[in-house]
Amino acid sequence: MSQKNQAQSLQEELTCAICYDLFRDPVMLECMHHFCKECIQSYWDRCSRVATCPQCRQEFPARSFRPHYLVAGVVETVRKASSEEHRRRIQKMSGELNVKIRAEFEHLHHVLEEEERTVLMELAREEEQWVIRLQGESARLEQGIYELKKNMERIQQNLEKLENSVLLEVENVAVRPPMEVEALPAFRLEQHMDKYDGPLQYIFWRRMLKSVDPAPAPLTFDPESAHPNLILTKDLTSVTEREKPYPVSSSSSRFLKCVNVLARQSFESGRHYWEVWVGNKAKWDLGVAASSIDRKAKVKLCSENGYWALRLRGNSEYWAAATPQMRLEPRRMVKKVGVLLDCKESKVAFYDAEDMSHLFTFHQVTACKFYPFFSTCFSDGNKNAEPMRICHLSH
Known part of the structure; x- marks a missing residue:
């Protein structure tokens, strides 16, 4: 018989047939059967006639028994060993749960870090695009200013040549139209800010759901299985x-x-x-x-x-x-x-x-x-x- 089976057999031998737990204050009847002292007294109190053994039914009119200290000592040894075994099992289970919980949180940390990396890269790309666009607009503005200066110089030169001519004749001076420059609307930058200024935690949480396993399944009822009511x-x-x-x-x-x-x-x-x-x-x-x-x-x-x-x-x-x-x-x-x-x-x-x-x-x-x-x-x-x-x- 294996050690595990021997321990189980011993525990069964030391189990009260009334409460199905290890003996507490074990006593022995004359028929050699053992019970907890409190269990056998309660059992006999419920007997309407002569008290009997719950196992062999031998009658005990005097309701006598005697303590069994040797069995009590063995029971306490088994109880302590059982408690130690339970403690080891709890520690093992706790360790396994600890590893599992850490693994789940590591996965969530990884998902969150990936989401953070993705969002920051997207922000950096958009920032680069805006900078390039702003540089282009700035170059166009500089070119427009340069053209305006040239036109102003040309007008000034023409005015000096005319000297005392009638002012109305200035209208006939050929002037190149200024270069049209469209300024970058400020509200577009505000829209860019608004995109990353919302309920960010909720937004990222919703995005993370696709990485959660298992996520709530989108089930539907089966009409073919539904009761007619x-x-x-x-x-x-x-x-x-x-x-x-x-x-x-x-x-x-x-x-x-x-x-x-x-x-x-x-x-x-x-x-x-x-x-x-x-x-x-x-x-x-x-x-x-x-x-x-x-x-x-x-x-x-x-x-x-x-x-x-x-x-x-x-x-x-x-x-x-x-x-x-x-x-x-x-x-x-x-x-x-x-x-x-x-x-x-x-x-x-x-x-x-x-x-x-x-x-x-x-x-x-x-x-x-x-x-x-x-x-x-x-x-x-x-x-x-x-x-x-x-x-x-x-x-």
Whole structure:
């Protein structure tokens, strides 16, 4: 038996059959079975008749037991070793996360530095073009001034020749028209300044989005999968439920029992992220579904049935559709949900997309193909009529 299996076997032997944790103040019954002192006393207090051993059912009318100090010593040794192992695992995990976070920030620094370099080079090129243009205008102005001086000298010479002639005769003196020089309008320079004097951080952030991986995917709903009671907008990004079904084409992809709809896009590999606006809806389901799900029957949302989803019920009860279901306690009402599908790491994670606080993560997620999954749930009149909307970056 390997060392790991031996340690696991020992830990099982030192585990209380009532609380399923390592013994605390272990005691031994006459039948040689061990329990925590508090656990066996509580168990016997609940016995309506004669007290028995929880494992072999031997009766103990006197409810007697004796402390087992040797087992207690072994348990403490195992507990300390287990704590040390947990500490090492935490340190290892923390180190791995540290490396990952540093790598992500290094990537962002690189992207930001590239964007800075690109913008400064663009500014330098424009500056050079403006300088060349200004030099050209300056040369034209100098040439115009030179021509004007020449004309003035020529007029002065002609006036001296005329001497006492009538002033009106000056009009007959041939004068070369001055060179026309168009001054560079000042407002063009202001436009150049305005280009780089806006909300620069926001502008550069929007440009950086193309380098962010994964960036929010521009998903659309698949009309062929939508339940007959669902209404989709023309751009296939918003869905709401109506009371009566609408005549729709027959499709093997369509949900028939639950008001569900899938996205047109599917994923088999890579990392993908999308955001869904749920607003003030009183209930909803959303997440990821395997391509193999049963769309004709009403099935429970759980990983065993190919669903990895979050649920809202009663306006404020958030649940992870795990087995068993897990109640979530977000810090505030979630109006925008972010979903991350990581096919490589086999996980689906959920976030409050307004502040990116983590809500829940499913692990060991496996399927041949994944589809983003949405359910408006029934509207119950107007109580849950608000639409569910896939968010694109323009939103």
